[in-house]
Amino acid sequence: MNQRFSGMVAVITGGAGGAGRAATLRFAAEGASVGIIDIQTQAGEQLVSEIEAAGGQAMFVEADVSQAPAVKKAVDEILQRFKKVDILFNHAGTLIVKPFLETTETEWDWLMAVNVKSMFLMSQAILPSMLEAGGGIIINTASISSMTAAPMESLYCTTKGAVLQLTRAIAVEFRDRGIRCNAIAPGFIRTPHGLREMEECTALGVDFTEADMAKLQGRFCEPEEIASVAVFLASDDASFINGASITVDNTWTAAT
Numbered sequence: 001m002n003q004r005f006s007g008m009v010a011v012i013t014g015g016a017g018g019a020g021r022a023a024t025l026r027f028a029a030e031g032a033s034v035g036i037i038d039i040q041t042q043a044g045e046q047l048v049s050e051i052e053a054a055g056g057q058a059m060f061v062e063a064d065v066s067q068a069p070a071v072k073k074a075v076d077e078i079l080q081r082f083k084k085v086d087i088l089f090n091h092a093g094t095l096i097v098k099p100f101l102e103t104t105e106t107e108w109d110w111l112m113a114v115n116v117k118s119m120f121l122m123s124q125a126i127l128p129s130m131l132e133a134g135g136g137i138i139i140n141t142a143s144i145s146s147m148t149a150a151p152m153e154s155l156y157c158t159t160k161g162a163v164l165q166l167t168r169a170i171a172v173e174f175r176d177r178g179i180r181c182n183a184i185a186p187g188f189i190r191t192p193h194g195l196r197e198m199e200e201c202t203a204l205g206v207d208f209t210e211a212d213m214a215k216l217q218g219r220f221c222e223p224e225e226i227a228s229v230a231v232f233l234a235s236d237d238a239s240f241i242n243g244a245s246i247t248v249d250n251t252w253t254a255a256t
Ligand SMILES: NC(=O)c1ccc[n+]([C@@H]2O[C@H](COP(=O)([O-])OP(=O)(O)OC[C@H]3O[C@@H](n4cnc5c(N)ncnc54)[C@H](O)[C@@H]3O)[C@@H](O)[C@H]2O)c1
Pocket: 013, 014, 015, 016, 017, 018, 019, 020, 037, 038, 039, 040, 063, 064, 065, 066, 091, 092, 093, 094, 114, 141, 142, 143, 144, 185, 186, 187, 188, 189, 190, 191, 192, 193, 194, 195, 197
């Protein structure tokens, strides 16, 4: 495979599972050393072995990216081993499917922390070293829920709307210091997250069965199709794309 990230370091949160895992494999296959941050230790360590067996370089650090001390420790460990970070892919995130009136304050604070504060913490931890090196790339996983809303997902939609604005704000503030910050906004991806979302929404009467999903976006998005967009955004091919969001939904939002 093309080694366009040879000599570069990519940090991927949520990099041990779902589309994050696919991105970890893709960045490693294209020559990057990858720092995987996730709460799934076994999956993360297995992935490192897989990458090393294929001749790549990776390290796993267990951390809950919604927690400031854990983020600081994880980033310190990665910087100690790889010395720099060229690419930060803030992919970790999760979902609460619930009627708005039943959503608790605790759930609100928790999901905002996992989906949004995590990107604030990770970006704040890594940006100084990127600025010192003269630039870097940040990619945030948003969602089509950043732009469109679905019933039972008010909290999730709020977090993803915030991710989009954080992306734009970082791009605007740091453009002239060599930083590109963009978002990926997927529709349904065939991952534990996507499958759970369909199941829980359908159970609450939202039209997200597999047949509905086929109408909305034709078929499931595969995790590798998100990884492809991430490597594109991280590459020089995307050199003039900054503060943007790439929708990856096979027409879902185009048709709404
Ligand atoms: N799957 C979809 O249909 C879909 C659609 C749009 C956006 N997204 C977004 O993609 C991201 C993850 O989705 P996926 O589909 O790859 O899901 P996934 O659930 O398969 O994987 C998420 C990964 O993030 C990790 N993670 C979760 N919370 C974490 C935390 N606090 N700290 C560190 N790691 C944590 C998990 O362990 C897992 O490895 C989320 O940001 C989600 O909002 C998913």
